[in-house]
Amino acid sequence: MYLRVLGSVWLTAIAAAQPPAATSAGESLYLSQCSFCHGKDGEGGRGATLARPALRHAPDDAALRLVIRRGIAGTAMPGTSLGEDELEQVSNHVRSLGRRPLPPLPGDPKRGEQIYRTKGGCARCHTISGRGGSFGPDLTEVGAARSAAYLRASVVEPGADVPRGFVQIRAVTKKGDRITGARVNEDTFSVQVRDASGAVHSLWKAELSEMHAELGKSPMPPYRGVFSGSELDDLVAYLAGLRGTL
Ligand code: HEC
Numbered sequence: 001m002y003l004r005v006l007g008s009v010w011l012t013a014i015a016a017a018q019p020p021a022a023t024s025a026g027e028s029l030y031l032s033q034c035s036f037c038h039g040k041d042g043e044g045g046r047g048a049t050l051a052r053p054a055l056r057h058a059p060d061d062a063a064l065r066l067v068i069r070r071g072i073a074g075t076a077m078p079g080t081s082l083g084e085d086e087l088e089q090v091s092n093h094v095r096s097l098g099r100r101p102l103p104p105l106p107g108d109p110k111r112g113e114q115i116y117r118t119k120g121g122c123a124r125c126h127t128i129s130g131r132g133g134s135f136g137p138d139l140t141e142v143g144a145a146r147s148a149a150y151l152r153a154s155v156v157e158p159g160a161d162v163p164r165g166f167v168q169i170r171a172v173t174k175k176g177d178r179i180t181g182a183r184v185n186e187d188t189f190s191v192q193v194r195d196a197s198g199a200v201h202s203l204w205k206a207e208l209s210e211m212h213a214e215l216g217k218s219p220m221p222p223y224r225g226v227f228s229g230s231e232l233d234d235l236v237a238y239l240a241g242l243r244g245t246l
């Protein structure tokens, strides 16, 4: 009896020492399963920024639970096997993140667009709203899928996180031609490679003297040192604003 009383006093003391906003069940689920891609406060990263009042794929709570349950096909957003209660807890937590607005980005998106088209030469490899090259991924909705910090890192150090499925191929034919580019397709006998000019080469493996497939190696040139700090801010503000047709 005496021990039980002591024990409960002790527990009360521990509870009192906790910070006032103790972690909710939804928050701990979020921190263990989602923050890795979406950031501790929903600021985003490899995954979309969730600290926004309106989410593209989740106009209402039912849609939000469905997105969390099923994931988003063709993207890095996985599904989960959480139960109904957990789904509700984690989606409530996602909604609460949306009520804490993020500070605005420092750059000027209009100037960023100029830099993208001129000094950056980015349109050579990337398409936005149907215009541009197709060597790199389409950026029309990249601001809805990735955080500002991720976009900045993609420009300064490409390859830090190459999208799934992006494989760089370096091949040398028996005639001595060298082809480097992104793998479009591959089967037992042949491989199709898109080079930086956008041309697709179909190569018979039997005619190659060397072929290296590098997973996670980015064919995008690093722009470290190319842009001033404010140019980089402008470019990131432009990319972060590319949210497709919301
Ligand atoms: C491996 C990385 C990864 C993990 C883990 C992950 N997500 Fe995602 N999530 C993404 C990516 C990438 C997108 C953006 C997909 C797109 O639209 O291209 C996304 C999109 C979303 C969206 C839609 C955002 C919008 O603007 O419509 C929601 C909501 C979401 N995730 C919630 C979660 C929750 C909750 C968890 C944890 C249970 C989670 N995600 C785990 C990568 C991840």
Ligand code: HEC
Residues within 6 Å of the ligand: 116, 120, 121, 122, 123, 124, 125, 126, 135, 136, 137, 142, 146, 151, 154, 155, 158, 159, 161, 162, 163, 166, 182, 196, 217, 218, 219, 220, 221, 223, 235, 239
């Ligand atoms: C020579 C072609 C080439 C040029 C030029 C180029 N990129 Fe890329 N970029 C790629 C390729 C290929 C990828 C995919 C592999 C990777 O993520 O590194 C990529 C990836 C990206 C990503 C990540 C997309 C995602 O969803 O993960 C962003 C953002 C990006 N580029 C922006 C830019 C910007 C901004 C510029 C101009 C300053 C630029 N790129 C110039 C080829 C290029």
